[in-house]
Structure formats: C-alpha cells, structure tokens
Amino acid sequence: MLFKRLIFIFIVIISFVSFFRTFKGGLNISKQEIIKLISPNKYNYNNGKKWPQLAMKGGDPYIRALMRTISASESNYPRPYHAVYTGKNVSNLSKHPDWCITIVSGPNKGNCTTAAGRYQMLTSTWYLMAKRYHPQRGRFMFWESYSFEPKYQDAVVHGWLSDRKYWKADIPGLLRKGKLDRVLRLLSGTWTSLGYGIETNSMSKNLPRVYREVLENELSLSGNNFYQKNEKSLIVEYFPKDVDNGVVEKALRTLDYQLILRPTVVADMPSNSIWFGSEVSIKEVKLVAEKLISSGVNIKAIRPFNKKVEFSDLLIRVGADPEVKNRPSLTLEDVRRKSSFTRDD
Structure with a gap:
C-alpha cells in the first residue's frame, strides 16, 4: 500500500512540474x-x-x-x-x-x-x-x-x-x-x-x-503541379473584386475548367477583359466570353496575351483593363461572328 502511495505521489509531482513548465x-x-x-x-x-x-x-x-x-x-x-x-x-x-x-x-x-x-x-x-x-x-x-x-x-x-x-x-x-x-x-x-x-x-x-510576392510564388508552384498532372487542361484565372458582385465568379464556376482566383490588382473597376494563351482554341474563348456576357458582365476586349509576358499557353484570364473602360461592350452576336481575336481587338 505504501509503495502504491509513493508511486501516486511521484506521478502527481511529475505531472505538476510538466504542467508548470508548459504554461509558465x-x-x-x-x-x-x-x-x-x-x-x-x-x-x-x-x-x-x-x-x-x-x-x-x-x-x-x-x-x-x-x-x-x-x-x-x-x-x-x-x-x-x-x-x-x-x-x-x-x-x-x-x-x-x-x-x-x-x-x-x-x-x-x-x-x-x-x-x-x-x-x-x-x-x-x-x-x-x-x-x-x-x-x-x-x-x-x-x-x-x-x-x-x-x-x-x-x-x-x-x-x-x-x-x-x-x-x-x-x-x-x-x-x-x-x-x-x-x-x-x-x-x-x-x-x-x-x-x-x-x-x-x-x-x-x-x-x-x-x-x-510569395503568393505569386505559391500559385506558380501549385499551378506547375497542376500542369504536370493535366498537360492539356485549360485553366481560367480570375481576379475577384467587390464591384463584380460575385457575378463573374458564379458564371465561371459553371464551366468545366479549373478556376484559379488571384489577388485583385484593379479593385475599383468591374471585370471587362479576357486574355488567352496560344494553345486555347477560339471555341473555348468564345464559350467563356458568352457565359460572362449572358450573365450580364460587360466584356469590352478579348485578346491573346502579349508574347513578351510570361504566361501559360493553356490559360484564359478574366480581369479589368483600364485602357478599354470607355469602349462599348461586346454583344453575344459580336463574339459569335468572330473567327479570331487579335491584340488590336
């Protein structure tokens, strides 16, 4: 009995010391x-x-x-x-x-x-x-x-x-x-x-x-992993902002593409432009544009990426471009009759 009591006292002392060191x-x-x-x-x-x-x-x-x-x-x-x-x-x-x-x-x-x-x-x-x-x-x-x-x-x-x-x-x-x-x-x-x-x-x-800076790095790393697993998968990139009222993101999520959200650069201007990589088909570009326009988004420009800028060949980017804010919005008919989109559009 005495031995059991000594063991119990020893355990209590050790537990108290551990607790004290943990919290003090x-x-x-x-x-x-x-x-x-x-x-x-x-x-x-x-x-x-x-x-x-x-x-x-x-x-x-x-x-x-x-x-x-x-x-x-x-x-x-x-x-x-x-x-x-x-x-x-x-x-x-x-x-x-x-x-x-x-x-x-x-x-x-x-x-x-x-x-x-x-x-x-x-x-x-x-x-x-x-x-x-x-x-x-x-x-x-x-x-x-x-x-x-x-x-x-x-x-x-x-x-x-x-x-x-x-x-x-x-x-x-x-x-x-x-x-x-x-x-x-x-x-x-x-x-x-x-x-x-x-x-x-x-x-x-x-x-x-x-x-x-570090977010760009993390997204590029996660993006690279995605590309390795899906070499022919198209990715849509979007910059969320309050002035879009959730309409753009909701429309893009209905598409069967990987969606990546980036930190907003132009926060006070609604999304108005689409950019795309060299391996994105015109059909895919039109599908994204038609989905956005049908959802009430005022798209004013659809252009390929500038080749001087680093980008993914299988990327469609949706964002705001201050240079085109005064242009008229494209209609569904404007998009559908296009056979190609250039940097001058």
Missing part, C-alpha cells in the same frame, strides 16, 4: 542549453533567399502565402523555425523550447516571453493549438507532447488559420477576394507585428508587398 515557461537556461542556443543547426530553408519556403508540403497556396508573410514580420531570420525571441537559435525541436526571455522593448517591456519558432508561438498557445491541429502526438502517462519540428510548426499554423469556426471568419475566402488588409487586422491581435498600432516593426508596412 522554463525560467532557467542551463549552460548546455545556451551553447545549443547559439550554435548552428542542420536546417536552412532560406537558402540565401528572402521569405523562405515552408517545410510542410501541400496545403492551400493562399494560406501558405499568408504564413510566409506572417513569418516575414515575426521571424525574419536565416533559420526561422529555430528562432526564439531576440533571434537566437535553438537546436532541439523535439518539443517547444519553452524558454522565458525578458522582453526588451515595446508595451510588454520587462515581461518575459516564450515565443519561439517561425510563427513565434508562446508555449501555452503552441500546446493549445497543437492539441487541435498537430498531425502527430506523443503521450507519456497523463500528458501529451508535440514535436516542434519545422513541418509540424507549419501544419499546426496552417490548420489554425484555415479554421473558420475559430476565427469566426473565412480567411481562405477573404484572401481569394483580395482582402488582405482585413485578414491582417483580424490576426494582429495574435501576431502583433502585423501592424495596426500594436507592435509594428520595420517589416509591417511592407507586408502587402511581401504577400503579393
């Missing part, structure tokens, strides 16, 4: 841990380039671009997955580092933070979100452990940002509509460096540009 942070860093902190590690996803790729494979390209944008502001270091507050590196990612480091500036100066990893997640936040979104977990007696390896940091944050119920908002949908400002404002309470006066830094004002 480890306050003491040993000499060995400091050596590990400043030593190089085996990961380098940056490869000398800005805004490094994610370690995770797959996922929504818009969410992936958002994650890279967040890390550009939160962990703009050569090895972001290993970064703790102040930018130094930790080598052991078998679990969250859980080191409480004193904040040296800003509204929380003097407090300590356990922020770590590419997304600078606090220990308590990491365990809460890992419990929901981590693809793998370890278990010992009464507590669970979650690997903090790079791909798992990505997986947890990707799941978190995609959770419409948690944010009470459709972040993937907002990004597809070009509403990055709204998304960054929504997330600024969690990642305070995203701007809006909480804890802005030198990167905050550049985040829209960073997002556009």
Whole structure:
C-alpha cells in the first residue's frame, strides 16, 4: 500500500512540474542549453533567399502565402523555425523550447516571453493549438507532447488559420477576394507585428508587398503541379473584386475548367477583359466570353496575351483593363461572328 502511495505521489509531482513548465515557461537556461542556443543547426530553408519556403508540403497556396508573410514580420531570420525571441537559435525541436526571455522593448517591456519558432508561438498557445491541429502526438502517462519540428510548426499554423469556426471568419475566402488588409487586422491581435498600432516593426508596412510576392510564388508552384498532372487542361484565372458582385465568379464556376482566383490588382473597376494563351482554341474563348456576357458582365476586349509576358499557353484570364473602360461592350452576336481575336481587338 505504501509503495502504491509513493508511486501516486511521484506521478502527481511529475505531472505538476510538466504542467508548470508548459504554461509558465522554463525560467532557467542551463549552460548546455545556451551553447545549443547559439550554435548552428542542420536546417536552412532560406537558402540565401528572402521569405523562405515552408517545410510542410501541400496545403492551400493562399494560406501558405499568408504564413510566409506572417513569418516575414515575426521571424525574419536565416533559420526561422529555430528562432526564439531576440533571434537566437535553438537546436532541439523535439518539443517547444519553452524558454522565458525578458522582453526588451515595446508595451510588454520587462515581461518575459516564450515565443519561439517561425510563427513565434508562446508555449501555452503552441500546446493549445497543437492539441487541435498537430498531425502527430506523443503521450507519456497523463500528458501529451508535440514535436516542434519545422513541418509540424507549419501544419499546426496552417490548420489554425484555415479554421473558420475559430476565427469566426473565412480567411481562405477573404484572401481569394483580395482582402488582405482585413485578414491582417483580424490576426494582429495574435501576431502583433502585423501592424495596426500594436507592435509594428520595420517589416509591417511592407507586408502587402511581401504577400503579393510569395503568393505569386505559391500559385506558380501549385499551378506547375497542376500542369504536370493535366498537360492539356485549360485553366481560367480570375481576379475577384467587390464591384463584380460575385457575378463573374458564379458564371465561371459553371464551366468545366479549373478556376484559379488571384489577388485583385484593379479593385475599383468591374471585370471587362479576357486574355488567352496560344494553345486555347477560339471555341473555348468564345464559350467563356458568352457565359460572362449572358450573365450580364460587360466584356469590352478579348485578346491573346502579349508574347513578351510570361504566361501559360493553356490559360484564359478574366480581369479589368483600364485602357478599354470607355469602349462599348461586346454583344453575344459580336463574339459569335468572330473567327479570331487579335491584340488590336
């Protein structure tokens, strides 16, 4: 009986210590841990380039671009997955580092933070979100452990940002509509460096540009994968905007083509133009144009891409062109009697 009581007391003590370290942070860093902190590690996803790729494979390209944008502001270091507050590196990612480091500036100066990893997640936040979104977990007696390896940091944050119920908002949908400002404002309470006066830094004002840059990269990568699987599949590309009132997207989704939504460039002008690649047939161009015109969209120009611009040969793009805004709208009859479309149309 005494032995069982001792075992029970031991388990309770160990559980309490684990709980305390998880939610309060480890306050003491040993000499060995400091050596590990400043030593190089085996990961380098940056490869000398800005805004490094994610370690995770797959996922929504818009969410992936958002994650890279967040890390550009939160962990703009050569090895972001290993970064703790102040930018130094930790080598052991078998679990969250859980080191409480004193904040040296800003509204929380003097407090300590356990922020770590590419997304600078606090220990308590990491365990809460890992419990929901981590693809793998370890278990010992009464507590669970979650690997903090790079791909798992990505997986947890990707799941978190995609959770419409948690944010009470459709972040993937907002990004597809070009509403990055709204998304960054929504997330600024969690990642305070995203701007809006909480804890802005030198990167905050550049985040829209960073997002556009990495989104192009993510979409090109996902597009390349699509082309490899469907070498002869036509793709329709559209730039959503509020002034289209959802009409264009609704019409395009009725077509039997892959639809890709891009961040809006000309937001205050309704879609009025169609561009197409060299391997798109006139029949396919007319099908898209007729569908849009029949839905009430005022199409004013249909032209092949400029060959000087990089594009897919099997791409039809729908967007706004300020140069043709004063032209009369094309009718169904105008489109149907055309045997070809040129750059002069």
